[in-house]
Amino acid sequence: MTRGDVLAIGLAAMLVGVSYARHWKPPVTATRFEVRVAGQVVGRYPLAIDRELMIDGALGLSKLKVENGRVRFAASPCRNKVCVHSGWLSHGGEAAACLPNRVSITLAGDAGSGVDAVSF
Amino acid sequence: MFLRRLLVGLGLAALFAWLALRQPPGTDPRLVEREFLAMGTIISASLYLDPGQPRDAGEAALRDLEDFLRAYEARWSAWGTGALGQLNQALARGETVTIPPALQPLFSRAAALSAASGGRFDVRIGRLVELWGFHDETRFRSEPPTADAVAAAVHALQAAPPLDAAAHSYGPARAVWLDFGAIAKGDATDLAIERLRSAGFAHAIVNLGGNLRVAGRRGDRPWRIGVRHPRVDAQHRVLASLETSGDEAVVTSGDYERYFEFEGRRYHHLLDPHSGYPATGLQAVTVVAADGALADAASTALFVAGPLAWRETARALGIDQAFVVEADGRIVVTAALARRIRFADDSMPQTVP
Numbered sequence: 001m002t003r004g005d006v007l008a009i010g011l012a013a014m015l016v017g018v019s020y021a022r023h024w025k026p027p028v029t030a031t032r033f034e035v036r037v038a039g040q041v042v043g044r045y046p047l048a049i050d051r052e053l054m055i056d057g058a059l060g061l062s063k064l065k066v067e068n069g070r071v072r073f074a075a076s077p078c079r080n081k082v083c084v085h086s087g088w089l090s091h092g093g094e095a096a097a098c099l100p101n102r103v104s105i106t107l108a109g110d111a112g113s114g115v116d117a118v119s120f
Numbered sequence: 121m122f123l124r125r126l127l128v129g130l131g132l133a134a135l136f137a138w139l140a141l142r143q144p145p146g147t148d149p150r151l152v153e154r155e156f157l158a159m160g161t162i163i164s165a166s167l168y169l170d171p172g173q174p175r176d177a178g179e180a181a182l183r184d185l186e187d188f189l190r191a192y193e194a195r196w197s198a199w200g201t202g203a204l205g206q207l208n209q210a211l212a213r214g215e216t217v218t219i220p221p222a223l224q225p226l227f228s229r230a231a232a233l234s235a236a237s238g239g240r241f242d243v244r245i246g247r248l249v250e251l252w253g254f255h256d257e258t259r260f261r262s263e264p265p266t267a268d269a270v271a272a273a274v275h276a277l278q279a280a281p282p283l284d285a286a287a288h289s290y291g292p293a294r295a296v297w298l299d300f301g302a303i304a305k306g307d308a309t310d311l312a313i314e315r316l317r318s319a320g321f322a323h324a325i326v327n328l329g330g331n332l333r334v335a336g337r338r339g340d341r342p343w344r345i346g347v348r349h350p351r352v353d354a355q356h357r358v359l360a361s362l363e364t365s366g367d368e369a370v371v372t373s374g375d376y377e378r379y380f381e382f383e384g385r386r387y388h389h390l391l392d393p394h395s396g397y398p399a400t401g402l403q404a405v406t407v408v409a410a411d412g413a414l415a416d417a418a419s420t421a422l423f424v425a426g427p428l429a430w431r432e433t434a435r436a437l438g439i440d441q442a443f444v445v446e447a448d449g450r451i452v453v454t455a456a457l458a459r460r461i462r463f464a465d466d467s468m469p470q471t472v473p
Contacts, residue, residue: 038157104157115346116338116345117343117346118330120377
């Protein structure tokens with residue numbers, strides 16, 4: 001092995017280490033989510049399929065957006081948009097709700113690896 | 121040399137094959153869950169059945185719990201027509217009110233915690249909450265109230281009689297509207313866990329909008345609790361995780377829970393009873409304690425105390441496990457909690473005694 005080989009191998013190993021640290025995520029990512037209106041489940045959807053969903057709530061339609069394994073409230077007919085502020089959800093146990101419109105979403109993932117509940 | 125390479129290669133191949141092919145564990149038949157909207161938030165309850173415990177008994181217990189919590193909500197709703205709502209209306213008429221026996225224990229608890237927290241937690245805060253519009257999630261304000269209105273509400277609050285832990289009556293206090301919003305969810309988790317336990321379910325999580333109370337274990341492992349990152353983005357969802365030991369409460373108060381923005385400033389629901397304005401200096405506070413009512417009231421009091429006084433306030437309330445996220449994102453954690461909590465890798469928490 002020449003000094004160049006050692007350097008190349010060293011750099012490659014470093015790259016592996018850096019990408020591992022930067023990109024590896026523990027497997028708590030959710031795989032599906034449930035939508036409820038006034039506590040009743042109205043649908044279960046996979047997070048793997050990008051789409052927009054219109055959910056009919058107490059005040060009108062809440063728009064949910066599913067993208068890259070995440071879901072969020074994109075719009076809702078409430079005043080302060082707490083639901084929209086909640087942003088993207090992607091981990092098991094996470095939840096968001098539009099209380100005025102009585103629409104809530106909850107994420108479910110791998111039962112064995114994630115957290116059982118989230119304090120927020 | 122060749123053999124070693126072969127072994128390493130085969131080992132790596134086996135590792136990647138295993139990573140790619142491992143099955144996600146399916147749903148656990150001993151886990152029973154129920155979720156509903158009540159008390160102005162999302163409530164979820166989970167039971168982990170003992171071997172042989174019938175699943176439908178668990179489901180029935182959680183249905184019963186939902187009814188129980190709805191009744192609790194009616195009783196403690198400050199602007200409703202239940203017991204506390206009626207009390208508030210009587211106070212507004214200038215009457216001295218007798219505290220009903222069903223409300224007495226939490227009244228006494230709130231009075232004691234309010235005194236211990238130096239008034240940073242104060243259930244007499246209802247008029248101020250109303251002024252800011254945080255009492256009704258369907259009708260938030262979009263701009264702060266005027267400085268004069270805030271000053272008048274603070275003055276009225278300071279002039280009002282304090283709650284007495286030993287008293288069975290309160291008033292007259294025309295200016296006071298009682299709001300147990302900073303303790304009732306925690307108290308409700310305590311009662312819920314008690315109720316489930318007496319129905320024979322020793323392993324449970326009750327999560328009232330992020331106010332958690334945990335009991336027992338999830339089969340052969342402890343329950344795992346995550347704490348939400350106060351400024352979520354793609355990389356930062358869960359700030360910390362904690363394996364619970366037996367029976368305890370985990371409560372977080374944050375400036376992201378209920379807020380509106382006006383002219384680039386965030387106005388959140390954690391009001392400082394002394395200034396009348398949303399407390400500043402922290403993004404979030406998480407408290408771990410033996411009971412939910414204490415953890416709930418303490419998380420509010422610590423948030424209001426801010427970066428300089430939260431540790432001392434925690435001591436005054438008998439809390440030794442807590443962490444705060446300061447306005448710049450820096451995390452400070454007590455030594456007792458640092459020993460058992462796991463923070464996200466890039467968060468670099470500072471430990472204080």
